Amino acid sequence: MRRVILSLCLLVFSTATVAAQQYDLVLRGGRVMDPETGLDAVRNVGIRDGKIVRISAEAVSGRRVIDAGGLIVAPGFIDLHQHGQDMASQRVKALDGVTTALELEIGAPDVAQFLKSKEGHSLIHYGTSASHVAARAAVFGAPLPPEIVGAKAGAPEILPKSGPATDQPATPDQIEAIQDRLRAELDAGGLAIGMGIQYTPGATRLEVIDMFRLAAERRLPVYTHMRSAGRVEPGSAIEAVSEVIGAAAVTGASLHIVHINSTCLRDSLECLAMVEGARARGLDVTTEAYPYIAGMTAVNSALFNPGWREKLGIDYGDLVLPDTGEHLTKERFEELHNSSATRWVLVFGNTQEVVDKVIPHPLVMIASDGAEGHPRNAGTYSRVLAQYVREKGTVTLMDAIRKMSFMPAEMLERSTLAARQKGRLREGADADIVVFDAVTISDRATFEKPMEPSVGVQYLVVGGKLVVDEGKIVPDVFPGRAIVGPGKIGSERP
Ligand SMILES: [Zn+2]
Structure with a gap:
């Protein structure tokens, strides 16, 4: 009997010891880079129950041990601006190093439905803002078609x-109704208020301020595609930046200006100087960019209402259909712009010189604005690492990782405390965690083959689970979880 008890004790003891040392997953001997602390050293990383439990120079053992020798081990990239939430997009995002992709610009038209549609079916973490565009459509009696709710969030149909709902100013009653709808969307888990002011030109300056007031009331940020682009006054990008910085100043809401590269175009550095000035005066203003000279939007959206060529400084031939590569002519543009069938178009409106100055700017975080049809969906993060870190040498590897993980995590902390454990x-x-080969x-x-996956991401860990293993997507694994705002019961208020 004594012997049985002794061996039982030994068994319990040894199991406990093994449990203390064993991890679900170990990344062994990689170059671990953490932009928050500046750690840049060869370390072993022990992962258990979805958490990083141990980072050590000493050997650690685990059920699966990955030799990360010669590879970079970094926080997974956080994309604050991803429209395409479908599986094909998630796969190319994962192979581009992205572990969280959020639709914060326009926002999913129905937060609850969006979250429900993703639950248990997501490779990477997801979330959305509460959509001002969709709230406006609902209040004007033109609710968005149900087929675009969910994975197709950000589809061109959202932007007639x-x-x-596009052209008319809202009455005071309608503004209140839009705010009520947005409150309900925030209660459903929206992370912020998402505005696409250029797509709702009927929204007055006062309506914009009223939406910022609501954001301030909820202590959540506004993510916005600004009212206008280009140099022509009135309606320049400079005016557009002034409008939203003014709205942030008078309301106290945090402001995130999306894709400053594709709204401010040749004036991007002037716009960045305005963001810098606002921050220097105590305003909470942030911004993002993607590393391509073309944008993409719906050819039959308000963005192409009369005057667009003068405003953007481009012509019909600078518009290209992503699926066929066709450059538009005046006749073809008129046909598509006036058609009720919505269609994406690539807009070649920026220069390489400007983009090359914007990406390294210390205030700029990287976000893709991704959706099928534009290479930014699949290539944004690898492109920054290949072109700006390795080839041009204008961004250090640590700064690139900071722009793609830690800075967006800090931005997201304005919406949820859960973001403190990310980036x-x-x-x-x-x-x-992303594990990639920096070489x-x-x-x-490319613009011809926009869904071609990036190469070099060897492993991607999402919530402790491998989603990319030896450069390939792991089948039937869906560890992606919702990231929700404080309105949703049980989520954490920042
Ligand atoms: Zn946009």
Whole structure:
């Protein structure tokens, strides 16, 4: 009997010891880079129950041990601006190093339905803002078609070129109704208020301020595509930046200006100087960019209402259909712009010189604005690492990782405390990790082949689970979880 008890004790003791040492997953001997603390050293990383439990120079053992020798081990990239939430987009995002992709610009038209549609079916973490565009459409009696709710969030149908919800100013009662709808969307888990002011030109300056007031009331940020682009006054990009910085100043809401590269175009550095000035005076203003000279939007959206060529300084031939490569002519443009069938168009409106100055700017975080049809969907993050870190040498590897993980995590902390465990490679943080080869990582997506996956991401860990293993997507694994705002019961208020 004594012997049985002794061996039982030994069994319990040895199991406990093994449990203390064993991890679900170990990344062994990689170059661990953490932009928050500046750690840049060869370390072993032990992962258990979805968390980074141990980062050590000493050997650690685990059920699966990955030799990360010669590879970079960094916090998974966080994309604050991803429209395409479908599986094909998620796969190319994962192969581009992205562990969280959020639709914060326009926002999903129905937060609850969006979250429900993603639950248990997501490779990477997801979330959305509460959509001002959709709230406006609902209040004007033109609710968005149900088929675009969910994975197709940000589809061109959300942005009609004309109609009351697009063109007309809201009455005071309608503004209140839009705010009520947005409150309900925030209660459903929206992370912020998402505005696409250029797509709702009927929204007055006062309506914009009233939406910022609501954001301030909820202590949440506004993410916005600004009212206008280009140099022509009135309606320049400079005026557009002034409008939203003014709205942030008078209301106290945090402001995130999306894709400053594609709204401010040749004036991007002037716009960045305005953001810098606002920050220097205590305003909470942030911004993002993607590393391509073309944008993409719906050809029959309000963005192409009369005057667009003068405003953007481009012509019909600078518009290209993504699926066929066709450059538009005046006749073809008129046909598509006036058609009720919505269609994406690539807009070649920026120069390489400007983009090359914007990406390294210390205030600029990287976000893709991704959707099928534009290579930014699949290639944004690898492209920054290949072109700006490796080839041009204008961004250090640590700064690139900071722009793609830690800075967006800090931005997201304005919406949820859960973000404090993201964008960091430290003990206790969420095990959302990208393991890539800094020598070979490259984007492969082009304007001709926009869904070509990037190469060089060897492993991707999402919530402790491998989603990319030896450069390939792991089948039937869906560890992506919702990231929700404080309105949703049980989520954490920042
Ligand atoms: Zn936009």
